[in-house]
Amino acid sequence: MSTYELLPLGETVRPQHFNRTSTAWYSFCRLPAPWRRSPTLRRGLYLCIAFTAVLLLMEYTFTSVSIDRQQLRKLNGMQIYVAANLYNNEKILPMWIDELYKLLKFFGPKNVYVSIFENGSTDKTKQLLHSLKDSLNKMDVRNTIITDPTPKNYERRIPYLAQARNKVVEPMIKLYEDWKFDKVLFLNDILFSVGEIIMLIQSDIFNLLTTNDGNYDAACGMDFYGAFYDEFATREITGLPIGSGYYPFFADYKSRQSLINGLPVPVYSCWNGMIALNPEPFIKYGVKFRAVLPQRSQVPFEASECCLVHSDFRQLNYSKIYINPNVKVFYEESRYNYVHYVLPIINMVMWLFNHPKPLSDVELANLAQLYRSAADLGVKESDFICLQR
Template sequence: MRISWAFWAFFSTLRQVSPYAIPTFIFIFIYNQVYLYWLATVGMGSWTPAWPSNRTRLVFLMVSIPTWGFVMLIWTIGYTVLRTAWVRRTSRGEYYEAIELDSEPRSSRNFRRGYVQYRWHLEVLVYLSLFICGLFMLSTYELPGDVRFKPDIQAAVKSPRPEGHGNGEKVFIGAMFYNNEHVVPYWCDEVIKLIKYLGTDNVFVSTVESNSNDKTPALLEKFGSRLTALKVQHRILNHDTSITRPESMDTAPPRIRFLAAVRNKVLEPLVENGGYDRVIFSNDVFIESETMLELLKTRDGDYDMACGIDLSYWGMYDAWVLRDRLGRLVSSLWPYFLEDAGMQAVMKDEPAPVFTCWNGIVSFRPDPFLPVNLRTPGRLSTAPLSKPLPPSHPSFGQPADLSPAQTPPMSFRASVEGEECFSSESFLMPYDMRRRFEMNDIYLNPRVIVSYDWKFYVWYKWVLRHWMVKWWIENAENGSMMHLAKMVVGEAKNIWAWDGGECQPWW
């Protein structure tokens, strides 16, 4: 009895302090918990341009308000139920009619009781509405355009068939891994879903793992077993030591030469046999199966190379590789491009024409990598190059009348030291496709969002693509703050232009 009395006295006291004290306290507590969770995830000292305070506050409110509505709904109803139970429990003895001692007119007391009851119903309605709005926002977090191929993938997973559910295009899927036990299971599951859509007869999977000291090799072995069960052609190389890993993997020529060699190793089954219409080459990124299909279907297949966009702590991650259609550096902040065509395309969620890109995952035509006899006729031009190669290019000196169709196969490579800008092998690949094979239709698809870190993947793939947050970014911010600032590695004054676009000097 004493415990029940203390419990009731506690709630009654809080209720009588102020009708707004408890709701305010609960809201502040919930908002603070959301902020602390974000702070623990992102960390102190987040880069303000990539994490504008008003944008993050909007996200906090989108989470806090519906949660607060749910908590207050439980509180309001729970308090009433407890109060009713308490009154019934403490009502004892015979019933006596109370003597009217209050001088307030009966009509005023009835009005006050009616107001209190009306206010209770209004509060319940408001809190319930906030909670329902929260459920609605949660259920509509994916934009229709971002998941337009999701039903196709789901249908294919339910009823897979060897010939696939697409257009019969044959796809070579390649990837390389190193200490990626956090991403490999997710990546493998999504690739399996994509394969069921493309058709098990239409896919070859090639992965190379080397020098890992975690569970990556074992996870890839299980992936290989799954591919075998599905009768998918594949080559899963684990513990590969055929390419010597440099002692330091700092960004320098040894690292680039190593990565280029490993990428070429991944493509060996393709180069030896040909027979595929597209190549998907993925880094160790988080990505959905429908997003990979989105990449494949960029511009309805009318492209030579299409890239995703890798997003991380400061926004767009691979600023070293990406160049706009004029060969110039880009920004790491939305809408990324400083020239109008690319900027407008990203703002409309359409593929943006670029000079070079990679950004986590790419899809490209394989013909430049294939020997001449394995190429599909008609895909490469039979006319001589319209622009001769620069003297700095390692293939400089080839016959002036050599056509792309007859040009020897290319491969991933490192820069020619002292002649070319120090560049990534991922930059030089699309550059060579342009300069040696005149494959100029290269696009970045802003719907193909990937990340190397799960927390940033969730933030950029789902939180910032939520229709409310997206509206805020496009209309309230509208590319404000530092979106026109280039991300420059090294001294900005040392940026210079060459045949491959603007150099980005390293330290």
Template structure:
């Protein structure tokens, strides 16, 4: 028999194995998992989702085929189907999650797109090179900082550079810098001297090798020991850097900027000072405006000093930070991306104040009359129950009741409402556009991590409720002057515990919402690596 040669364009259909030929291919009998080469040919060019769906339904076809899955083995086939379906939904869910995160990162980030007036100020700073270009109205700014810098790396590093740049942007003639530092050793002292030599603005830089604890009173603890209170110590140091304001012939400052030992962008400091809550004329209006500080790329740090608009404490320390307690107004402000989130108090590592609360308005008015200048009436509230003087930091005197001096200062500059739960705006704002951190690595991540923040909202609310936050303060709703009944520690030398807690009727003071049941004392002779303070638990 003659041998017939195949034409190059012809194929041997007997050996062909193609899925588009129903004569040689049975869909029900094909096993794409066990026949790897054919499975590869089948899936070639298909999307991931198509492959997942195809794999899932191939398992279904094999189960419904009696030839492939007899009754005696039907339960095994169902197990394989369940495993396949589980993998399908797992991969599909993972794909959707990745897509959702990516879309949020690209199109719905939190506090990323600056308002127009923020962009204008930023462009003015970046496009020009003249001193004072970040201070369009030439406002007078008093900058205050208390530092502990043992290695000199803070003042001699990124912090010191940022301060010098900020002063240049504000205009050296518009700035007074006041720094107080103690206990930082030789290297810290040397770095401060170098900074002092490089600055050309008016300044007061004070270094003490050891803080003089005779400046603050010591309290007698239940065990009979005499200890200095931590908050009284911090309040005293914060007041030390304000002492230049009391010197004669000081100008009237418009803003007061307090800086912690934080990494910050000088342009962010300008935005906090001049862009927060602007009015129709473009002037920032606030009693105080705080940055948001981070201890790592996700975790809000200064919960001790921060209270929401109605005096409630914080939720878990990640976005959106505040709880839904009461009206949840502060939380809603954050979710609406307001640059002026209404709060009762805050600090955030960097805070700008209306400086009129910290200066003697009478001396300013006397100087104005002497120079025949017009000065509007200054609406100064009483300072620490002294209507004649400026506001200063303070501590609670009551034993086993602690409140941050950074919270109490806000309580003192506010006009108290008739009801804590009905307040709508106290002039104290948190500005989440402005963020600082306590190390350079964390600070470098803050622009990236904010793009994911909206994803945390539901998880934050659920986790906060599970954790039972916010913790309830028994004095949250107390207003100064109210007659209240409070649990107070009453010292008693005859008692074995040094005293007892008693319910007493008395007049409430300002800042009840700031406090909680605690006692924090200074460790005066701390060792290397030891904390500078400790908490004393209340007696049982």
């Protein structure tokens, strides 16, 4: 008896004893019949697979960073002031706190101060922060954690947010005679990675703090909620809004080249969920977070307090401000896979097809009209860049 049988057209000849349905894995991997019968479809599929592999390789080449032991040694003994404003963050706080503990483990409890202000939360944020405070006290980590029962209520959002950010900076100013901090690390309600820095595994915090070899007045990561998120606070080095919410983001050519090469991108301003700041402007010159026209209950435009603080930095010649494209943070645990696995593919497709352009003449004319309106209301010229309708 022959060990082969005649199979239907389009099937591959196989030994009679080979059972094609004997393994679930084979059934799972087997192409649908139309694909098996069409060489054109098969070639298209293989090209798509190869193209995706190339995109992933290019993304790794562009954005992968190695942790330098020499830079790692520079972090040892660094004095870090961690500042955070939190509200209704019960879902992310367990992970957020775990990463904070890793940061404390690396820098040492004597080298970190934690300042958190929360108010108006209606979930379990307050309870989680009370537990965190108890833990920090047991670890001898100095801290100021305020949970304010006052409901979150305001006429204008930006003046309110500016006051909340100033509350977490206040302890640093009071402590300055006794404690000279190297960096202020502002952490929004984002999910970030400290990682096992000591094991030289890539870390958001490490990469941020060592931006431009530590030579910066402000260094931000990039935050994503689908597209790049914090366009409100971000201005390119030209002083104009960021060119696109999608890769390669920047209209400025030199900025795009820095991004593609995985290098820090000089910008006018940024925040993006996580930022490391030079504490000197706050302590030496009394810089505070603020709003434009704070006494007015309504204005025809607004400016982010996180952009205006950079305007004040620049007025004092603290102008080394960068976005570090190797630091990517997100706002929901479910977004982890998107940021780390889906976004790299989207980025490379956008690299081929998305070409951010400078503002058109019409857009520039609208911007000039906005600036004139702001000047008529008494807004300082140095604040114009941060304005947005």
